[in-house]
Amino acid sequence: MCHCHRYGNTQELLIPRARASEHERVSCATDDHAKDGVRSNSDTKPLSAVSDNQQTVANPSTSAARFGDPMSEQQIREKNVGAVPKKTRALNEWSVKVWVDWARHRNAQPVTVYEPGYPIPEDIGLLDDAMLNYWGQRFIMEIKRQDGADHPPNTLHQLVCGLQRYLRNVCGKLYINFIKEGTQFNDFRKSLDTRMKELYAAGVGIKRSSSDPVTMSDEIRMWEIGVFNSSSATGLSNAVFYYNGKLFGFRGFQEHINCQATQFEILEDKEQNLRYILFTPGQRKNSQGGLKGRKFVQEPVRHYEQPDRQHNLVELYERYLALIPRAGPMYRQPLDGVDENNNPKFSAATISHNGIKSMMKRFFTEAGIDTNDSKITNHSARVSLCTTLYNKNFADKALTSRSKHRSNAVQAYQREQFDILNGISDALEPELKNPKVQVKGDGLELKLEKPKFCVTETVSSAADEKISSAKVEQYSRPATMEFPVLPSSDCHVDDGLVIHVPNCVKNLVIVKSDEKK
Template sequence: MEQSSDQVVFEIMNIDDDFYRNYIFEPFPVENADVTVSQLLTINTQDLYATENKENCSDTSRGNISGRFEKPLSSDDIKKKQRNTVPYNTTKNNNWAVHVWREWAENRNLQPETKQEPGYPIPVEIEQFRSYAEMDFWLQRFICEIKRKNGEFYPPTTLQNIAAGLQRYLRNEKSMHVNFFKTDDPVFTEFRRTLDSRMRELTNEGIGIEVKSADAVTEEDEACLWGSGVFSVDNAKGLSNAVFFYNGKVFGLRGGDEQIGLQAEQFITGYDSAIKRRFVKFLPRIRKNTQGGLKQSKKAASLMQPIIHYDQEKENSYSIYKIYESYLNLIPRRGNFYRKPLDGLNFSSGTIPQKDLKGYLKNMFIQAGIPLDNRNISNHSGRVTLCTKLFNKRYSDKTVKKPFQT
């Protein structure tokens, strides 16, 4: 079957966003000519122009009588909003914990011993227990019997995380008011004791004592990244690499959702006439420990104070201000921050896929030829570099954990 030109462009651009999938064949008006979104993705972002939203809010033919209110929401819409309050990685961990339960239950039901015990067969869907007493009974066995797929034991903290994931799933998805960890709740007392005992056994055996953490990027590493051309202000790829790293090192962004969800409008460059220095200002939004919901409504504003980096009088051979000023002038000033680099100093209107961003910093080290033996370099290494630098300068733990200004 012959592919359309839109499908070919779609493949080349490696676009996997639902928006583009849904609207790939929709005509898009550009200077009185109809082009598809896929064709638009091949246009340099410098050639794009902004259009005003001319929608008439009082258009009664669309059922929107007043522009003051949003359109009516369905129960599914409300449920989606509720789910959006849970961070992506938390949802991922919840689903993984449920998957472990399902695999264990299916396997345990095949064992002859299971048929002799109460509550047989074990519900593959954990919410389908007939009583909390039966759930408590089987959770005790579950937490002691599960292992990794390679046969190795889970570390103690992983067992605790699996239990927490099951609890969150039951609460958020099934509206069941369970609490596995409440010490004065008699319902799951036996499960808590079993989990505590199992964690102590594993710790005594030395399992899970060594904690993996990201390593910092050294000054030598940074110099090599510039010297090798992996960081550069002369081409789009080098600029993209540089802003990704300095978003961690300078502004303290974590390597996951905080990087992936960045928007261009969160960065402002300018000049402070009072101290005669240029600056880059970052405006934080939702972060891992600052979600801005009911629990943080009173302190969200203070937790999301702007972070400002002033160009130093004796800056290195590169200037943080110039890096960000150059990058922001080459991409749209609103919308996704990470755009696909093209040849020269050009960027596509398409964004870098999440799967590519997840290994961004490690791939930079490989491209620069920096050895990774016995080192754990990940996207989180940029933030670790910042924290290490602050600790070495004898800042207190409290200062490092707070929003800061550099």
């Protein structure tokens, strides 16, 4: 380490005798050759003996390649801010704005004049810890939406977290923690907890708005209508966008924007004699890199072709990648018509951000699919991935190998489809079920809905007698069920009764009205 600046203009550093060998002095102006060993006395010169040109650039080609341009404080600050996810920055800015609006409103109230710390500073960073704890309680209890409605409980939590990040990152108060118990802000935390419980009890924010999955019938319709196809540039682009979400778990917007064509390769598994798409994930929401994520490695994802399917997705990706530049953004603007080789054409320009945001909604509109009862967003393709694998009974490990979830948040994406929901409903219903009673021909026919019940019937041989009762016995325990009473005019039984019973029944006992067997 060079200590030249610590001691003013001193240009030479003396080494203590105990640590020096044959060298008495070393120069602070070392270069790349110093790593090869200590130079001899004849090669060592003090800085004062080195010309200005030599001090500036010892080896222009080497230093220019090894070091970047000098960075100013402003440039470093901008890079640090840019490393924060865009949505997080927006939430931080919104949280600070809500505080500013509330402080102006509160200062205009006559009662505020008599409270400690008046006026409330519009910059929350100017408050000391005691006043931050005091005014924080009132802030969280009083704020509402612009239309006068209450904020959902989760929104209040996000507001507090946004203010906390502002105080830490911008104001330098790294010790601030509003969420942790037992700090100097415990009253603020208690008020936040109380307000969230109060809102939840009032039904505010109970129903969360989340993206719905794309059903298989909707997906098939998009192929049939031509929203997805491999013959046009627009159809190819649409299909690749959707399946990037369904096959590889792309989130709604930023991951599509950041996607590069070089992340996809078409390879062959020679052992299985199948081709596959190899997708290598880049920076994602839960894998930003940096100090916290340095040990986390996202494994590439393989999607094997399915030769028996009408639409071969490996061929679709191969065709798309062959028609766009191999390096650079994945989504290129599709053009009308074909080139001289009769292939779809793509522009060098990328699809706009606004175009990316509305892709899934456009697909449904073009396919004529009604979305009034569902919430369809770009995120719906990722929800379809998790929902499909969950309903097909894949283990969570297999599911997360595609979705790349790192927590149990994957459960929020798993939506039970009809077969599972209906199966749960069926399992929870009372097991006894009314058999169907039908008049068939000149006899009375009884059918059981479920074959797991044994039946004992009590009927009369007379045509004008009514069905009186029936005992339905389950294997584990008996139960009694009353059949509906039919009018005599509907019962045309000539001393006979047709009863359908399951194969498990070995003996059927008919008890007549005289109770003789």
